[in-house]
Amino acid sequence: MKKSHIIGILVIAVAIVIIMTTAGDASTYVSFGEAIERAQEGNATKVHVVGRLKKDPQGHIVGMNYNPVVDPNYFTFTLVDTNRFEQRVIYYNPKPQDFERSEQVVITGNMQNDVFVADKILLKCPSKYVEKDIQQNTASL
C-alpha cells in the first residue's frame, strides 16, 4: 500500500470524525416544552430558544428583575416562546443594555430546577444596522 493511500484514508477518517462531531455538537432551536422534557430525561445539553419578552397589555415588560447594586451578575426575566409558553430565565451576567428594546430574544442554555439558565443572549433589535427611520431628521424641517 502506498503512503499516499494511507494518508488519504487517514484524511477521510478525520473528515468523518469532524462531520460526526459537528452533528453531535450542533445545538437545536427548541421550545421551552422540549427543553423541560430534555431536562426531565436527564439530558443537560444546551439548546437555543427563541422568544419574546412578556409584556402587559400596555406594552410594559413584566417579570424582569435586575438590581445591579445588590448583585450585578444576576438578571432574571420571563420569556414567551413561539408556543406562548412562559418561562422564567436566569442570566448570571449584567443585563444587556438594549434588552428592553429587543423584538426577539434568542437564548442558549438549559433547564435547571424549573428555571432556564441562559449563558448566552442574542438580541434581535429593530433597525440595529439598517436605519429606515428618518423621523429625527424631519423634526428639523
Next chain:
Amino acid sequence: MINTLIGDIGHASVIVAFIAAIVSSYAYFMASRTSVEVSGDTSWRKLARGAFYVHGLAVISIIFCLFNIIYEHRYEYYYAWSHSSNHLPVYYMISCFWEGQEGSFLLWIFWHVLLGVALINFGKKNKVWEAPVMAMFSFVQLFLTSMILGVVIGDFKLGSSPFILMRDFMTDAPVFKMDPNFIPKDGTGLNPLLQNYWMVIHPPTLFLGFAATLVPFAFAMAGLWKGRLTEWVKPALPWSHFAAVVLGIGTVMGAYWAYETLNFGGYWNWDPVENAVYIPWLVLVGAVHTMVVYRRSKHGLRASYVLVIASFLLILYATFLTRSGILGNASVHSFTDLGLSGQLFAYLAVFAVLAITLLVYNWRKIPATEKELSTYNGEFWAFVGSAVLCLAAFQVLATTSIPVYNSFLGFIGIESNAALPADQIAHYTKFQLWAGVGIALLSGIAQLLWWRKGDKNSFIDAITIPAMLTLLLSSLIIIVSNKFDVFNFKLDNPAYIVLLVTSLFAIFSNLSITLGLISKKVTLSGGAVSHIGVAMMLIGILFSSGYSTIISQNTSGMLYSREFPDEINRDNVLLWRNSPTQMGKYDVSYRGQFFEVKGVPGYINKEILFRTADEYQAIARADIKVGDKAYYTTGDTLEILSPENTYYEVEYKEREGDNTFLLYPRAQLNENMGGLLASPDLQHFADKDLYTHVSGVAPEEKEWGELKEYEVSAGDTIILNDYVAVFNGIEVINKVPGVELNPGDVAVQADMKLLGEKKSYHAHPVLMIKDQMMGRFPETIEDLGLRITFLNIDTENNRFKIGVNSTQKDWIILKAMEKPFVNILWIGTIIMSIGFVMAIIRRSQEGETNKSVTPKPKKARKVQAA
C-alpha cells in the same frame, strides 16, 4: 439644492465599468484562442487591454464620486446619510466609504483593477499568460461591478447602486412627498465601533487579500484552459504567497480590532464573519505548500490545482455567507441584506461550475509522478502539513455552514432547526488545537528534512539539538508554572502541554535552519522564518486564550440568589465611585466620567466641562492642563471629539508595591445602535495584558432625593449627606458660562468647600438675576452624589439659602481579565509576515531568472544546522 450630477456621473461610471468589463473579457477570450495566438494577431489583445483600462478609469471615477458624496456631506444620497455625519473626521470618512456593502465591493473591484494592471505590465516578457489570465480577471470584474450596478428592468433588479438618492430609497417617507428636494441636515453617522484606526486599514488589507487570491486562481484556470498544465505554477507562486500573507495580516488586524474595540473578551470569537476569512486562508496556505512541493519535486500538481481553486471558491463562499443575509441569527455582525443573494449565488455558482468542469475535464492529463516520496523527504511532510491545514479548514467550514444547511433543507421542503454549537469555543478548540499541534510538529520535521539529505542519520543529526532545547525549555516552563508563583496560571492541561512542546520544537528547529541559511542566502530562510512566526502565534494563543483569567470575581459575598451558588462564575463587579474594591492583586476604584477634547491629549473630566446646547461644544470650568502645558483656561469654549463616548476612569493600585495606573474603558450610549456599546482599555505588560471593560453603567437620568434647604452665613459648617461642607461666602461674578449678561443683570456664586473621602471639592452654585428673572445654576458633585443649588440671598441679614439634593452615588459594573503572553501572538504574526515577504522575494527572483527549476537545494543541504 440637490446635486444629482455627481450621482449621475457615478452611476454612469458604474455602467461604463460594467460594459468595459464585458468587452474586455470577451476580447481577452478571443485573444486567448489558439488560432489568434499562433497568427500573432494582437488586435484582440489591444482591444481587450484598452477596455480593461477604460474599466479601471471608470472604477476610479466611481470611487471619486462616492467619496465626494461622503466628503461633501451630500445627504441627499442615501449612502452619505446612512454612513456618515457632519462631525466625522476625514480619516473616518474613509471608513464610511467601505462600511456599506457597495463601498466594500468597490474596494474589492479597485484592488482587482490594480492587480490586473500590474499583471498586464509586469508580465511583458512572457505574453502567453496575459490573455487567458486577464480574461478571467475581467470576467470576475463583470460579476463584481454587476453588484453595484443598480439597474432595474421590470421586476428584476441587478445590483444595488451606492448612488441612490434618499427620496428614491425612501419613497414612502412623508417628508419627500411634501418636498422632494428635502435634504437632511446631518447623517446618521458611522457605526461608532468602526470609528477606530484599525477600521481604516483593516478592510483594505483584507480586500487586497481577497483580490490577490484571484491571481493564482486565474493562472491555474489559464493553465487548464490553454493546456499549459504545469507552467502556471511558477508565475503563480509569488502571488499565492502574496495573497496568503496579505489575507493573514488582514485577518489578524481584524482580530486586533475586535480585541481593542469589542467586549467579548478576546480577539477571536468564532463568529461566521471571522471564520469566513479564516477558512480560505488555511486552504490558501495549504496551496502555497503543495505548489512549493511541486516546484521542487514534481509531486502534488493535482493537489495544487484543487487547493488554489478551492481557496478562491471559498472566498466567494465567504462573500455569499456574509452578504446574503443567510446567516440570520448566527452572526452579530454580518452585512445588511441588500437583496443580492441571487446575484451572489450566481457569482459563486458560475465560478464553481467553470473551475470544477475545467479541472475534471483535464484531470487525467495533469501529470502526476508515480514515484513515491520517501519518509525522509521534506516534501512528504509538507504535503501532510497541507492536509492538516485543509482538515482544519474543513472543520470550521462544516460548523460555520450550519445556517446554510437549514436554508438549503428549507428550500427543498425539509424543516431543519439546527443551531450553531452552544459552546462554540469548546467545539472549535477540540479540533483546532490539535491542528495546531500537527502544524507545529510537521513544520519542524518537514523543514529539517527539507534542507538536509533525505536519510535517517542526517535527520537524527539535525533534530537532536532542537529536540533537546525543546525538552529543556518546556520542562522548565512546566515546572516553573506549577511549582512557583511566577505566572498566574499553572500549565497542567495535557493538551496545552503538547501544544507548547510542539510549538517550541517548531521554533527551535526552524531557528536552527534559519541560522544555517542566513549566511548563504537570506531569502532562502523565508519558510523557516514564517514557521517560527506561526509557532509563536500558536504559543501566544495558547497562553492568552487558554489561561485568560477573570480577575473581577465578585468577592463582596453579596449575592442575589443562591440557587446555583457553586457553578456560576460571577464575573462582574460593581464599583461605587471612589470606593476601592479588591480585585486580584489590585485595589480598583472608579473615579469618574471623562471626555476626549479636541487638541488635548488624554481625557478631560466631565465635571470641569460645562455642556452647551451644541453637544459637541463645552465651556471649560477650570484651567485645562496636561503636565505643564496649559491648553485652555477657564471660560474657554472647546470642542468635544465625540459626545457619545464616555471614558470611565478606573484606577488600579497594586496592594503590594507602589505600581498604580489608570485605565479608561469606554462606553457609548447610542440609541441608534441599541444601548450601551462598551470598548475595553488595555494595560500592556511584558508578560500579559490587563483587559478591562464596563459591562453596565448607572442610569444617566438620576433620581434625586427631596430638596433640603439650609440657611447659612459665611463661615458656617454643615453636614451634607455625611460630608462636611464649609460655606465660605459669596462673590459677584462677571461671566456666567453660556449666558450673556447685560447691564443691570447680576450674578453671584457661592463658594463652598466639601470634604470627601479622598480629597476636598469646591462647589460654586450660581444665582443670577437676568432681565428681572431669577436664574440658578446648581453645581453637581458626582463623586459625592450631591447637587447644590444657590436658592436665595437675604441681603439684610447677610444670610444665604442653599438647597441640597442627594442621590445614589455613581457606579459602574466592571469586568477585568488578564491575558498572559498575548504579545507573543502579535510578534509571531509580524515574524510570519516577514518570512512570507522573504519567500515572495525569492520566488519572484526565480520567476525572473527562469533558470533552474529546483532552487539550489544542493547547496543548502550542506548547511549545518545550528
